[in-house]
Amino acid sequence: MSFTIQNKSWHSVLQGEFDKPYFKELEAFVAKERASKTIYPPKKQVFAAFEGLNFQEVKVVILGQDPYHGEFQANGLAFSVHQGVKFPPSLKNIFKELEDDLGIKNLRNGDLSTWAKQGVLLLNATLTVEGSKAGSHQKKGWETFTDKVIEEVATQLDHVVFILWGSYAQKKGKMIDRNKHFVIETAHPSPLSVYRGFYGSKPFSKINTYLVEVGKAPINWQIEPI
8 A cells, every 4th residue: 555645735845755665664564454454544534634734834733642543533633533423532621621711612523624724734643543452553654754744844834833732742842943833732631631731721722822923814713513
């Protein structure tokens, strides 16, 4: 199986990665896994985070760890699920903070693609996972690839907001120039850590305040049912 990003703006930025030995090994690994196991997200959605958002239009990066590993959950966007799918605990907590922060209620739709269309890159560090086995595709090459994504965004673009929830994301964000970009670091929204600083952190209002300050349009965080 050969991975490819259809969005030309991303493909031109990342094309050098696809021919590197580590990426060829990653492709072979995922292909072998798909041949005998249930792998999420589906093939066509592995690069969904890049397909609906041009590179030059990235205003916010929300960094996740793995795709969801439950049936019908992962759709290629970090923390997102398709409409009609029950909200996983982390997404439920994100929506609770959104309501507390801005008074916005997302009661029915967990598909975050409307955020992506406005410039929010919902990037998981690892882009595939075996069903029911969290972390199963870590350290196979995806981290190298997504490090490159973060590096290119941080180097080529100006005044991007990076959301680093939890220690894993914070370690991955060490390459970001804090003088050039706005970085928000808090606890992860998972039930295990949500009370350690995620609740009450008001990331959504902070993002919009910064974007307006640097002359960019704020994000409309409301998600309407399709």
